[in-house]
Amino acid sequence: MDQENYEFLTEKLKYTGFEDKLNAKLKEEIKSGKENITLSTSLDIEGKKMDVDLYFKKSAISDRYFFNKFEASLRNENPELEPKRHTFYQNQGVTAKEAFNLLEGRAVFKSLTDSDKEPYKAWLQLDLSAKEDKNNFQVNQYHEKYGFNLEEALRKLPIKELKDDTKTEWMIKALQKGNTYPVVMERKGLEEVMFIEANPKFKSINVYDASMNSVKTSEILGKDQKKGEDQIPDELSGKKKDLKLGEKVGNPEPTLSQSVGKGRNRPRI
Structure with missing residues (x-):
């Protein structure tokens, strides 16, 4: 067994969010010499179960193995419904927790490379209503030039944590x-614990109350506040958070392939 290769793979597993729970089995499988x-x-993530299959392949010219991809299946709360399943390729560095978030319908900000190996950054989000080849969901991509600035969008809301630079940094990373x-935000003169998530598609922040019901930005900023592109669209307001975020809502703004990045190939994850 190539010990250096094994240690490299275990580091990859740790970074991807599997810690050391698969290390012993991986060592056993590598020693067997099988090709795949x-x-x-x-x-168990946030009270939900996600099954994962990780795929390794042996080099054709050496005893080294490569961690190529993992397939994540997020079980539905209704056992009669099929799980949400998607294959994530390791060249994009998606972690297990990020895979969970993507399958939940949320967006993840990643450092990527195009077909010419040039680096760039973009938000990735699965369209949970559309399947592509190999039974994967369609991946929508919002390039850093698309115009969504997370910190600017946050500062349009009266978020108490924004007064602390360290808390702001934690918030942005999360x-x-x-x-x-x-x-913590103020609504109708009272401080309230709310929940937020990034919505790069609409260049905004989704806001939910303690019961995870959608909250209109106008409710927080005042009744006379006009709706801008930084606010939650009316189509999304007043709906429970368990609405599938992959459902079509109005006319979506163009993704990278339709706008600033026409000449750039979209990576697979």
């Missing part, structure tokens, strides 16, 4: 990973 290795595990994040 599949490791399976289940993760939202970029696709997390729903708790904050």
Whole structure:
């Protein structure tokens, strides 16, 4: 067994969010010398179960193995319904928690490379209503030039944590990973714990109350506040958070492939 290769793979597993729970099985499979290795595990995230199959392939010219991809299946709360399943390729560095967030319908901000190996950054979001080849969901991509500035969108809301630079940094990092994040905001003269998440498609922030019901931006900023592109669209307001975010809502703004990045190939994740 190539010990250096094994240690490299275990580091990849740790970074991807599997810690050391698969290390012993991986070592056993590598020692067997088989060409293809599949490791399976289940993760409990936010009270939900996600099954994961990880795929490794042996080099054709050496004993080294490569961690190529993992397939994540997020179980539906209704056991009669099919799980949401998508394959994530390791060249994009999506972690297990980010995969969960993507399958929940939220967006994740990633550093990517185009077909010419040029680096760039973009928000990725799965269209949970559309399937493409290999039974994967369609991946919508919002390039950094698309015009969504997360911090600017946050500062349009009366979020108490924005007064602290360290808390602001934590908040931005959490939202970029696709997390729903708790904050304190004032509504109708009272401070309230609310939850927020990034919505790059509409260049805005989704806001939910403690019961995870959508909250209109106008309710927070005042009744006379006019709706701008930084606010939650009316189509999304007043609906429970369990609305599938992949559902079509009005006429979506163009994605990268339709706007600023026409000449750039979209990566697969």
